Amino acid sequence: MSITRRALFSGFLAGLVGGLRFPSGVAGARRGLVSLVENWTTQPLNSRGVPRGWRPYETPDGQPAYDFAVVEDAGRRALRLRSHGEHSTIVRRLRGVDLSATPLLEWSWKPLQLPAHADLRRWEASDAAPHVFVVWRRRPDVIRSRLIGYVWDPTLPVGTVQKSEKTATVTFIVVRSTTEQIGQWLTERRNVATDFRSVYGEDADTPSALALSIDTNDTKSRSAGLIGEILFRSPD
DSSP: OOHHHHHHHHHHHHHHHSSOOOOTTOSOEEETTEEEEEOSTTSOTTOBSSOTTOEEEOOTTOOOOOEEEEEEETTEEEEEEEEESSEEEEEEEOOSOOTTTOOEEEEEEEEEEOOTTOOTTSGGGOOEEEEEEEEEOOSSHHHHOEEEEEEEESSSOTTOEEEOSSOTTEEEEEEEESSTTTTSOEEEEEEHHHHHHHHHSSOOOOOOEEEEEEEOTTTTOEEEEEEEEEEEEOOO
């Protein structure tokens, strides 16, 4: 990673969980063995851009458009993300998420269009439809911070663990593959503590933030999808 990229990424992580002011109670509301991150019900319907309680993050060369909108689809609230030749990411600080009690990240999503010719294995094509990151900030940020991204990939098989070709602190896990079930609402559940141990070989500490991203700046293609409720819960 170049010095410029390192500086930008380090600045993002520093701002992500240190120094930024977040509205009280915006994330991680504990309800027994469930920590709610977002369900979009307190967001104004049809509001556009970066939702309340979230912060923008500009990736190097991303030129983010934040073509986002809070919508209602099939009776549920969701954030619609669209992208055309750019990379938009938003982040939200996590409060009250204890992976020893609620290690399961659960979210619903409905991909509508996957970026054409995307391939996370190739620097020049490492784009992705709407996806979810769990973030652990560790100093020095650019060396020790860790991000796990849960993605829907058109080619890589489910279960693939793929290091980012652009950012050493990011690892992707493929949750869905191929174009089957595009346009359908699906609910995912991942044991974040188990995934962290598998990727990094050690137990996870408390995650700092959660991010949502859509990325088409490499392939210059289009992508779109919806992300519904996001929460952490205890095992069944």
